[in-house]
Amino acid sequence: MKKYSEMTADELLAEKEALLKEFAEYKNMGLSLDMSRGKPGKDQLDLSMDLLDYTDYIEDGIDLRNYGILDGIPSCKRLFADLLEVEPKNILLGPNASLSIMFDYIAQAYSHGLCGSTPWNDIPGIKFLCPVPGYDRHFTILEYFNIEMVNVPMTNEGPDMDIIEELVKDEKVKGMFCVPKYSNPQGITYSDETVKRIAALKPAAEDFRIIWDNAYCIHDLYEEGDKLLNIFDYLGDYGNEDMVIEVCSTSKMTFPGAGISALAASDNNIADIKKRLNCQTISYDKMNQYRHVRFFVNAGGIKEHMKKHAAILRPKFEMVLAHLESELGGLGIATWFKPRGGYFISLDVMNGCAKRTGELCKEAGVTLTTVGATYPYFKDPNDSNIRIAPSLPPVEELDLAARILCVSVRIACVEKLLG
Amino acid sequence: MKKYSEMTADELLAEKEALLKEFAEYKNMGLSLDMSRGKPGKDQLDLSMDLLDYTDYIEDGIDLRNYGILDGIPSCKRLFADLLEVEPKNILLGPNASLSIMFDYIAQAYSHGLCGSTPWNDIPGIKFLCPVPGYDRHFTILEYFNIEMVNVPMTNEGPDMDIIEELVKDEKVKGMFCVPKYSNPQGITYSDETVKRIAALKPAAEDFRIIWDNAYCIHDLYEEGDKLLNIFDYLGDYGNEDMVIEVCSTSKMTFPGAGISALAASDNNIADIKKRLNCQTISYDKMNQYRHVRFFVNAGGIKEHMKKHAAILRPKFEMVLAHLESELGGLGIATWFKPRGGYFISLDVMNGCAKRTGELCKEAGVTLTTVGATYPYFKDPNDSNIRIAPSLPPVEELDLAARILCVSVRIACVEKLLG
Numbered sequence: 001m002k003k004y005s006e007m008t009a010d011e012l013l014a015e016k017e018a019l020l021k022e023f024a025e026y027k028n029m030g031l032s033l034d035m036s037r038g039k040p041g042k043d044q045l046d047l048s049m050d051l052l053d054y055t056d057y058i059e060d061g062i063d064l065r066n067y068g069i070l071d072g073i074p075s076c077k078r079l080f081a082d083l084l085e086v087e088p089k090n091i092l093l094g095p096n097a098s099l100s101i102m103f104d105y106i107a108q109a110y111s112h113g114l115c116g117s118t119p120w121n122d123i124p125g126i127k128f129l130c131p132v133p134g135y136d137r138h139f140t141i142l143e144y145f146n147i148e149m150v151n152v153p154m155t156n157e158g159p160d161m162d163i164i165e166e167l168v169k170d171e172k173v174k175g176m177f178c179v180p181k182y183s184n185p186q187g188i189t190y191s192d193e194t195v196k197r198i199a200a201l202k203p204a205a206e207d208f209r210i211i212w213d214n215a216y217c218i219h220d221l222y223e224e225g226d227k228l229l230n231i232f233d234y235l236g237d238y239g240n241e242d243m244v245i246e247v248c249s250t251s252k253m254t255f256p257g258a259g260i261s262a263l264a265a266s267d268n269n270i271a272d273i274k275k276r277l278n279c280q281t282i283s284y285d286k287m288n289q290y291r292h293v294r295f296f297v298n299a300g301g302i303k304e305h306m307k308k309h310a311a312i313l314r315p316k317f318e319m320v321l322a323h324l325e326s327e328l329g330g331l332g333i334a335t336w337f338k339p340r341g342g343y344f345i346s347l348d349v350m351n352g353c354a355k356r357t358g359e360l361c362k363e364a365g366v367t368l369t370t371v372g373a374t375y376p377y378f379k380d381p382n383d384s385n386i387r388i389a390p391s392l393p394p395v396e397e398l399d400l401a402a403r404i405l406c407v408s409v410r411i412a413c414v415e416k417l418l419g
Numbered sequence: 420m421k422k423y424s425e426m427t428a429d430e431l432l433a434e435k436e437a438l439l440k441e442f443a444e445y446k447n448m449g450l451s452l453d454m455s456r457g458k459p460g461k462d463q464l465d466l467s468m469d470l471l472d473y474t475d476y477i478e479d480g481i482d483l484r485n486y487g488i489l490d491g492i493p494s495c496k497r498l499f500a501d502l503l504e505v506e507p508k509n510i511l512l513g514p515n516a517s518l519s520i521m522f523d524y525i526a527q528a529y530s531h532g533l534c535g536s537t538p539w540n541d542i543p544g545i546k547f548l549c550p551v552p553g554y555d556r557h558f559t560i561l562e563y564f565n566i567e568m569v570n571v572p573m574t575n576e577g578p579d580m581d582i583i584e585e586l587v588k589d590e591k592v593k594g595m596f597c598v599p600k601y602s603n604p605q606g607i608t609y610s611d612e613t614v615k616r617i618a619a620l621k622p623a624a625e626d627f628r629i630i631w632d633n634a635y636c637i638h639d640l641y642e643e644g645d646k647l648l649n650i651f652d653y654l655g656d657y658g659n660e661d662m663v664i665e666v667c668s669t670s671k672m673t674f675p676g677a678g679i680s681a682l683a684a685s686d687n688n689i690a691d692i693k694k695r696l697n698c699q700t701i702s703y704d705k706m707n708q709y710r711h712v713r714f715f716v717n718a719g720g721i722k723e724h725m726k727k728h729a730a731i732l733r734p735k736f737e738m739v740l741a742h743l744e745s746e747l748g749g750l751g752i753a754t755w756f757k758p759r760g761g762y763f764i765s766l767d768v769m770n771g772c773a774k775r776t777g778e779l780c781k782e783a784g785v786t787l788t789t790v791g792a793t794y795p796y797f798k799d800p801n802d803s804n805i806r807i808a809p810s811l812p813p814v815e816e817l818d819l820a821a822r823i824l825c826v827s828v829r830i831a832c833v834e835k836l837l838g
Contacts, residue, residue, distance in 0.1 A: 037486065039485050039486050039487075040485065042482060045482065045484040045485060049474065052471065052474060055468065055471060063461060063464065065464040065674045065675070065676075065677065066458050066459065066464060066674075066675050066676070067456060067458050067670075067675040067676055068458075068676075095514055095515070095519075095700075096514070096700075096703060096704045097700050097701060099699065099700055099701065100514075100699050100700050103698060103699045103700075104699075107526055107530065110530055111526065111529055111530055111540065111564070112563075121530065121540060137698075137701075140697075140698045141698055143698075144531075144695070144698040145530070251486075255484045255485075255706060256484070256485055256486040256701070257484075257485070257486055257487075257701060257702045257703070257704060257705055257706075258484065258704045258705065258706040258707065276563070278559075279522060279556075279559045279560055279562075279563040280518065280519050280522045280523075281514075281515075281516050281518055281519050281522075282516060282518065282675070282676060283676045284515060284676070285515045285676060285677045285704070285707075286676055286677065287674060287676075287677040288677065288704075288707075
């Protein structure tokens with residue numbers, strides 16, 4: 001098929017007519033399809049039901065059903081240490097969601113400072129770097145604390161490091177949110193070069209912190225997954241041991257909302273966070289920590305389990321990508337990444353056409369992530385990015401949803417070109 | 420026996436000699452007994468193991484294993500609404516501990532203000548009222564946020580309201596922590612008069628908040644428990660709807676650290692807290708919420724379950740109280756309350772003798788709550804209060820621990836009198 005930009009007005013009008021006819025058919029079906037959030041499907045949730053089978057809760061003679069053990073049970077700290085390739089002493093187990101850890105860490109910086117630094121609340125005009133497109137809930141945290149967000153474009157190797165190296169010279173720049181593996185929404189894994197350049201950053205702010213949200217650390221779609229360097233192996237070379245706070249969770253391994261989160265950080269940061277933690281809680285849910293240890297045993301067990309998720313998710317990703325290829329390929333109106341893991345596909349359409357695409361999808365009964373949400377303040381400067389979450393709908397529904405998405409993109413672009 | 424104050428120096432010396440002999444025997448036993456924290460005993464934890472039996476997690480067609488439902492599942496909100504006698508819309512379900520809710524509420528006030536008020540961080544010298552003796556973890560939260568704590572003495576009917584009514588005229592006084600039923604550590608339940616006077620307070624600070632920590636709302640030791648008025652029934656009469664934030668949890672109903680917490684508050688406060696909550700998490704552990712609903716069914720189910728706890732705890736409380744009566748009664752060196760519920764017995768010894776008692780207990784292998792911890796900044800002005808937690812040790816150990824405590828009190832007082 002011809003590129004839209006090479007079509008004549010008549011050709012575009014004919015195309016529009018054909019598309020609207022197809023669109024009307026979908027609309028008449030009265031559908032309600034959801035590609036908005038990275039929710040696992042029911043069959044994925046069923047994979048972890050054995051987790052609930054354990055009935056003894058004694059570890060090293062300690063009754064895990066009772067109060068105590070602030071930073072998490074030793075076996076579960078070892079499990080996450082194994083997964084993240086750090087030492088157990090550098091792990092803190094958290095509540096049911098890593099989002100809460102991240103929120104609370106920013107809250108700590110805001111009210112009390114980090115490792116003795118000035119509380120961020122006392123410094124006007126502080127900023128955070130946000131690789132874009134990115135994860136809306138990171139932006140929500142920063143907006144809540146009134147921290148100015150500075151967009152940094154993503155490349156195929158991660159955020160643009162030339163830009164970041166410049167921006168961190170501003171001492172008002174206090175940190176950066178990263179999803180370094182299978183980034184949300186693009187599914188890009190930071191290259192070795194990018195990880196090393198991040199580890200070597202020389203930020204002006206001594207309490208500059210990178211929230212290394214490794215949400216998809218082991219969420220491969222294929223046998224051979226992307227490899228992400230362990231940034232902790234490189235920080236020490238540059239005296240940056242305290243610069244990175246890594247988080248992850250079992251939300252997309254076992255049960256979203258009923259899992260375990262964990263934080264990995266330097267000795268200094270762990271001690272700093274524990275001071276606050278000691279005022280916040282007596283312990284998180286140790287019974288659930290223990291269940292996860294029994295269920296997974298070690299990082300190898302997690303890897304095996306994740307293959308079952310991959311077997312369910314892979315066909316869904318491939319179906320959506322096939323539709324994008326066959327229905328949008330060659331038209332010159334859209335680009336996308338082919339992620340090898342994670343939970344999303346990121347679609348960039350012709351400038352000024354993303355919101356309209358979202359509206360059309362909604363009209364036809366397909367819910368997308370709110371268009372614009374992949375940018376701070378919901379402001380996608382080009383109005384071009386759409387996040388697709390293919391995990392929740394069953395395959396047959398997803399097939400339909402992907403078709404509708406593609407038609408909607410095409411209509412939006414034809415409309416735009418016709419002016 | 421004679422009151423110590425009426426003994427001659429010789430009588431005191433003889434008493435001391437006898438006590439030290441008994442103490443030496445205990446010391447030789449090489450014991451390790453723990454009466455420090457309000458931990459349930461193993462037999463209490465065993466009461467709730469059926470909680471873990473449920474394997475379906477669908478409510479109203481919604482898969483509770485997945486993301487979503489920020490404020491808690493409807494059935495569990497109803498359960499807590501039933502328990503606290505408020506409407507479900509005025510309930511927010513929380514994480515695994517009400518302590519975290521309280522910490523986070525103060526954190527919210529500190530960084531963002533409450534319902535549009537000035538953030539507390541922006542007001543120098545703010546204060547909180549602390550009925551004393553009280554719960555150390557409340558004090559820890561206030562100390563973390565650098566909020567000045569003002570002691571308010573407890574009476575047999577709750578905190579001294581004459582003093583409170585005066586203190587709240589200071590607009591720097593921003594709130595008060597209360598454990599209104601079976602207070603920690605005394606086990607005092609606020610009288611109807613006290614609750615009504617609290618509801619009718621006219622604080623100068625418009626964002627004055629009472630954290631109504633109803634930790635022992637249904638934790639009766641006897642069939643006929645203390646009755647606490649529902650303060651929400653009275654707040655409206657004085658335009659104080661937004662003044663109280665009530666919290667409770669299942670920590671001492673099912674599993675400490677693996678339970679459900681809840682918050683009850685006005686519509687305004689719920690909306691205010693939800694704004695923050697929406698940035699913090701996607702949901703708390705709904706599977707655990709559902710398990711608790713299935714296990715308890717309703718407040719009546721909780722009440723029945725709590726009778727089983729009472730059957731285990733009552734003999735422990737009665738044993739400690741019997742020791743206090745038989746070994747300290749009539750000596751004029753100690754007073755205590757006889758709680759009809761809760762988790763603690765509060766013992767007030769002769770001024771200047773509490774710390775020494777704690778040291779002696781430690782020497783003989785009995786761990787008490789850190790003496791002084793029942794007062795802000797660990798400063799018991801009279802050095803007289805000791806919190807006893809009788810729940811954890813098995814009865815036979817408790818028997819010994821109570822004897823050792825009583826001997827230690829007597830030695831400390833004799834020493835003091837001998838100068």
